[in-house]
Amino acid sequence: MSAPVIEIQLIAVVVAVACALPGVFLVLRRMALMSDAISHAILLGIVLAFFVVEDLASPWLLIAASATGLLTVGLVELLHRSRLVREDAAIGLVFPLLFSLGVILISRYAGNVHLDTDAVLLGELAFAPFDRLVLGGYDLGPKSLYLMGAIALLNLLFILLFYKELKLATFDAGLAAALGFAPTLMHYGLMGLVSVTAVGAFDAVGSVLVVALMIAPPAAAYLLTDRLSTMLALSAGGAALSALGGFWLAMWLDASIAGSMATTAGLLFGLVLLLAPERGLLAQAHRRSRQRWQFAQHMLAIHLFNHEGLPESVEESRIEHMHEHMRWDPAFAGRVIGMARRAGLVRQQDGHLALTEKGRQRARETVVQS
Numbered sequence: 398m399s400a401p402v403i404e405i406q407l408i409a410v411v412v413a414v415a416c417a418l419p420g421v422f423l424v425l426r427r428m429a430l431m432s433d434a435i436s437h438a439i440l441l442g443i444v445l446a447f448f449v450v451e452d453l454a455s456p457w458l459l460i461a462a463s464a465t466g467l468l469t470v471g472l473v474e475l476l477h478r479s480r481l482v483r484e485d486a487a488i489g490l491v492f493p494l495l496f497s498l499g500v501i502l503i504s505r506y507a508g509n510v511h512l513d514t515d516a517v518l519l520g521e522l523a524f525a526p527f528d529r530l531v532l533g534g535y536d537l538g539p540k541s542l543y544l545m546g547a548i549a550l551l552n553l554l555f556i557l558l559f560y561k562e563l564k565l566a567t568f569d570a571g572l573a574a575a576l577g578f579a580p581t582l583m584h585y586g587l588m589g590l591v592s593v594t595a596v597g598a599f600d601a602v603g604s605v606l607v608v609a610l611m612i613a614p615p616a617a618a619y620l621l622t623d624r625l626s627t628m629l630a631l632s633a634g635g636a637a638l639s640a641l642g643g644f645w646l647a648m649w650l651d652a653s654i655a656g657s658m659a660t661t662a663g664l665l666f667g668l669v670l671l672l673a674p675e676r677g678l679l680a681q682a683h684r685r686s687r688q689r690w691q692f693a694q695h696m697l698a699i700h701l702f703n704h705e706g707l708p709e710s711v712e713e714s715r716i717e718h719m720h721e722h723m724r725w726d727p728a729f730a731g732r733v734i735g736m737a738r739r740a741g742l743v744r745q746q747d748g749h750l751a752l753t754e755k756g757r758q759r760a761r762e763t764v765v766q767s
Contacts, residue, residue, distance in 0.1 A: 404526040406644055408541050409658060412598045413610050413636035415549035418556060419590045420611035421632050424619050425567050430485055431470065432611040434492035435588070436595040436604040438469040440499030443599070448506070459596050466592025467585065469495060522654045525601045541601040548597045552590055556629065559583065564625055602655050609659035610636050617669040620676045639665055693733045695763045696723065698742050701752050702760035714749045 423432050442465030446458045469491055476487035525541040537543070556563065566573040566580035573580040591611070598607050614635035618628045642665075643658025650657065671678050700723065704713040712718060719730045734750065737743045742756035752760065 401526040404539050404542065405522060405654070406641060408525050408539060408545065408601060409522060409640035409644055409654075410637045411542060411545045411549055412602050412606075413614070413640040413658075414633045415545050415552055415594050416598060416607055416610035417614045417632040417636035418549070418552040418629060419587060419594060420615040420636075421618065421625075421629050422563060422567055422587055423591065423611060424615040425625075429612045429616070430488045431473070431588070432591060432595070433604075433608045434469050434473065434488045435466040435592050436599075436607045436611075438492045438495035438499075439463070439465050439592065439596050439599065440604075441465050441495045441502070442468075443596075444499045444502045448502075459593070462596040462599070463589065463592040465495065466595060467589060470585070470588040470592075522602050544597050545601070548594055552594065555586065555590055559586070563587070602658070606655040606659050609662045610639065613659075613662035613666040614639060617666045620669050620673040635665055636662070690733065690736055693725075693729075694737045694740065694742060695759065697733055697737055697750075698752060698756045698760040699763055701743065701750060702757060702764070705752060705757075711749070714751065716745070716748055716750060719750075 420432065423429055439462035442462035443458050445465075446455070446461030450457050452458075472491045473484065473487045476482050476490065477484045482490070526539045528540050530537045530540045530543055562573070562578045562583050565576070565578055566583040570580040573583070594611075595604070595607050602610075615628070615632040617635050618631035621631055622628050639662035640658050643661035644654060646652070646661055647654040647657035669677070672680075674680055697719070700719075701714060704710045707713075713722065716730075716734065719725065719734065723730065725733065734743070734745070737756070738745060741753055742759060743750045744753055
């Protein structure tokens, strides 16, 4: 395996982990759209800073783009707090405006510069290994690897240092404010991290993959666990797996690397959505089916309980009578009776049903709860 291929995979994994860590809090805060807004709106900051310094490698582009990301958050919250528009509508108003201004400025004044809308959307991950960091005549490797490694480390340190504050502000901002944890400061600190991460990954992978890695792996992790620390670990692992899987998918299909990684992240989320043990679609379908049969057994127990000891109990307890009185299909009624017998709720004798003590107790509890 050639060195550029290995470096591309390393860069992709580091970018994926850097994006996934703050993405967990975006998913938990129901702010997935904000990552899309920030990753697109920062283009305006990059363009304006380039017009001033005329150097794509200048750190001022990173600073200006991060400031634009925070400006996006501020404008969205300003519109939302006006109570005139909803938060999703505010995002839909702000980020297309800022992104469109950036695209217009590129098209009008930077047509001959290595900064175009294709690179903005899909990045140039295949060329990242050729932009080297050279110090003292020594080639230390791709610049993107060091930049995104530093950003990933920054994100990890921020989460470790302010883990309790972030956790409390995410799940109960009111309590966080009452305890003096400054949830607003935590919010803007997190949005600053999202902005810096999006800017750092911008040139290498483009805005499409940034959004995919910030949302898909954390959303998949959210379906697998309720524990925040586990969610962070699963999110980072899922993002790294999406990056590596997407790279080899792109090699196999001879397709866009960033697009393949975003597709892999989406496929991974779809697989988790289907198969997650508690929140997955199959688990939910199984749970609904089980609840349906349990409800039918409870209704059978209540029916027998209501007629127990009365003159009509002989007729009402006949097995053949069940599908008539309960309006159940005979096959369905037979299955419910069989399940109730196996659960120890009823017993059968001479074509009649009678409640066991367990079934009688279950019927009483169901009647009281209803």
